[in-house]
Amino acid sequence: MKKLLIPALLAALIVGCSSTPVPDENAGAPVESRSGSGVTPVTAGGLDSRGLPKELTDPKSVLSQRSIYFDLDKYEVKDEYKDLVAAHAKYLVANKGFKVLIQGNTDERGSREYNLSLGQKRSDAVKRSLILLGAKEDQVESVSLGEEKPKNAGHDESAWADNRRADILYKAPDGRGEF
Amino acid sequence: MHQIFQKIFLVLSLLAATLAQAQLSIEITGAGANRIPVAIANFAGDPAAAQVVTTTVRADLERSGLFKLVDPGGSTLDENAQVNFADWKGRGADALAAGSLTRGGDGRMEARFRLYDTQKQVALGGAVFVTGNDQLRAAGHRIADYIYEKLTGEKGVFSTRIAYVVKSGGQFRLQIADADGQGAATALSSTEPIISPVWSPDGSKLAYVSFEKKKPVIYVHSLASGQRQVVANFKGSNSAPAWSPDGRKLAVVLSKDGNSQIYSVNADGTGVQRLTNSPGIDTEPRYAPDGGTIYFTSDRGGSPQIYRMSASGGDAQRVTFDGTYNVSPRPSADGKTLAFISRRDGRFQLAVMDLASRQVQVLTDSNKDESPSFAPNSRMILIATEIGGRGVLSAVSSDGRIKQRLSIAAGDVREPAWGPFSQ
Numbered sequence: 001m002k003k004l005l006i007p008a009l010l011a012a013l014i015v016g017c018s019s020t021p022v023p024d025e026n027a028g029a030p031v032e033s034r035s036g037s038g039v040t041p042v043t044a045g046g047l048d049s050r051g052l053p054k055e056l057t058d059p060k061s062v063l064s065q066r067s068i069y070f071d072l073d074k075y076e077v078k079d080e081y082k083d084l085v086a087a088h089a090k091y092l093v094a095n096k097g098f099k100v101l102i103q104g105n106t107d108e109r110g111s112r113e114y115n116l117s118l119g120q121k122r123s124d125a126v127k128r129s130l131i132l133l134g135a136k137e138d139q140v141e142s143v144s145l146g147e148e149k150p151k152n153a154g155h156d157e158s159a160w161a162d163n164r165r166a167d168i169l170y171k172a173p174d175g176r177g178e179f
Numbered sequence: 180m181h182q183i184f185q186k187i188f189l190v191l192s193l194l195a196a197t198l199a200q201a202q203l204s205i206e207i208t209g210a211g212a213n214r215i216p217v218a219i220a221n222f223a224g225d226p227a228a229a230q231v232v233t234t235t236v237r238a239d240l241e242r243s244g245l246f247k248l249v250d251p252g253g254s255t256l257d258e259n260a261q262v263n264f265a266d267w268k269g270r271g272a273d274a275l276a277a278g279s280l281t282r283g284g285d286g287r288m289e290a291r292f293r294l295y296d297t298q299k300q301v302a303l304g305g306a307v308f309v310t311g312n313d314q315l316r317a318a319g320h321r322i323a324d325y326i327y328e329k330l331t332g333e334k335g336v337f338s339t340r341i342a343y344v345v346k347s348g349g350q351f352r353l354q355i356a357d358a359d360g361q362g363a364a365t366a367l368s369s370t371e372p373i374i375s376p377v378w379s380p381d382g383s384k385l386a387y388v389s390f391e392k393k394k395p396v397i398y399v400h401s402l403a404s405g406q407r408q409v410v411a412n413f414k415g416s417n418s419a420p421a422w423s424p425d426g427r428k429l430a431v432v433l434s435k436d437g438n439s440q441i442y443s444v445n446a447d448g449t450g451v452q453r454l455t456n457s458p459g460i461d462t463e464p465r466y467a468p469d470g471g472t473i474y475f476t477s478d479r480g481g482s483p484q485i486y487r488m489s490a491s492g493g494d495a496q497r498v499t500f501d502g503t504y505n506v507s508p509r510p511s512a513d514g515k516t517l518a519f520i521s522r523r524d525g526r527f528q529l530a531v532m533d534l535a536s537r538q539v540q541v542l543t544d545s546n547k548d549e550s551p552s553f554a555p556n557s558r559m560i561l562i563a564t565e566i567g568g569r570g571v572l573s574a575v576s577s578d579g580r581i582k583q584r585l586s587i588a589a590g591d592v593r594e595p596a597w598g599p600f601s602q
Binding site for chain 1: 372374393414415416418432439462476504506507520522549550594
């Protein structure tokens with residue numbers, strides 16, 4: 001049985017290690033963690049800890065709002081988010097070196113792969129709006145996380161509403177940022 | 180019909196409880212109607228090795244739901260012993276296996292056995308497997324496969340492997356285990372999700388979708404070396420890989436040209452060709468076993484339904500018509516059956532279609548079935564489902580009679596993929 005025990009031991013070790021905080025930029029979900037501590041990190045040069053300008057991350061700036069929510073089975077940007085999308089488009093027009101990654105999300109019900117494609121429809125809708133408002137094709141990438149990265153881990157209507165969403169992530173010209 | 184809810188716990192592990200949580204444990208919740216009574220005698224020779232092998236053979240046959248194990252009592256029988264057929268018949272055994280474990284000159288173990296038909300009083304055959312001392316369970320699986328094939332006429336899958344993803348804490352682990360859930364090993368550990376693993380036809384590689392780059396990217400992962408190759412990382416999403424039966428190509432879903440569409444790509448990532456051209460979503464491609472047809476999910480008709488088309492693209496024919504949500508098509512290896520997930524009254528359930536008659540049968544009574552995967556002998560279907568709010572795997576026979584549940588105490592198990600016959 002010795003051979004059989006080894007993978008189990010290794011697996012147990014990996015699980016054991018996972019509780020240790022790792023200074024890895026991939027370790028957390030950046031969009032969700034923004035408001036986590038209630039402390040705004042201050043960095044010289046007007047950049048936050050990810051190297052992004054404060055106006056993209058300061059809670060007082062409209063550009064710190066990065067989530068666009070969708071209704072059940074709906075894939076168009078709702079009127080209430082048009083101003084927010086316009087503000088991001090304006091920033092991209094004025095800052096050609098910046099790029100965004102739009103991640104579409106769905107609730108947990110149904111096929112994971114079909115949901116991935118539905119999430120893509122949401123991020124595509126946001127991308128289309130940004131391009132229409134002047135952002136350049138090479139500044140915007142729309143992708144989908146499907147049902148894999150729920151913002152709300154619950155299993156009820158309100159959790160599902162939180163998860164039908166597209167998030168905007170930024171990257172600065174120097175390559176630093178959220179993706 | 181004394182099947183359903185006959186609960187037999189087969190927590191086979193000799194492991195301590197803390198270690199057992201990393202292993203899949205298997206519970207049988209239903210068995211076939213006419214199980215073949217078979218006795219596996221205690222094998223002779225090295226007692227410890229014999230114990231491992233016979234325990235494995237018995238557990239395999241029992242778990243399949245097709246056999247009823249007859250207690251061999253204390254009798255130890257090697258493959259050359261005189262068999263008292265009347266005695267074994269009297270105990271209710273239609274078949275009997277006897278064998279031995281001996282150490283060869285090089286330290287390797289030789290497992291010999293012979294299978295008898297107690298009614299006809301003849302030997303049905305036998306074999307010898309030479310194996311390392313740490314591979315005794317593998318020898319047991321081989322013997323169980325031999326017995327299964329001789330007595331049922333179809334190939335056994337006890338020597339195959341399965342892949343699945345475990346989510347525990349914030350960690351996602353792509354694991355490989357024997358078909359009985361034992362010997363789990365982690366192929367990939369990540370803080371980001373891993374979905375849609377599929378085995379290469381030769382069983383040496385897995386293709387899957389990993390989100391480690393903040394977006395879905397398709398990798399091919401060689402299990403022995405751990406070497407990973409990106410096969411699709413185009414702008415947008417890259418997902419739903421499916422191997423062609425010859426292992427040369429993958430059907431994939433890309434959003435690089437707009438909405439999610441199906442493409443084919445060589446297994447090394449070169450030679451991308453678009454296969455579908457629809458205004459909606461086309462996803463979840465799967466090659467039929469002959470390689471000439473691809474089944475897939477599309478919402479071109481207004482709701483997600485299953486379609487089929489030539490593997491080179493072109494016109495598609497709709498395959499499912501009942502209901503408004505039929506997804507995740509998986510053709511069986513014998514080409515006779517299509518497994519898929521069907522939404523009925525808001526519940527997602529495993530269904531099968533007989534491809535000749537187009538007759539559909541729902542096989543489960545659950546709420547959240549997903550990701551079906553056929554065993555290579557087309558008899559069992561592995562699915563992910565949810566019990567008590569936790570992700571578990573369930574294996575269901577294609578006639579719905581036999582059900583097994585595989586769970587891990589420490590986490591959610593999902594995205595199962597049953598590997599090919601071992602070579």
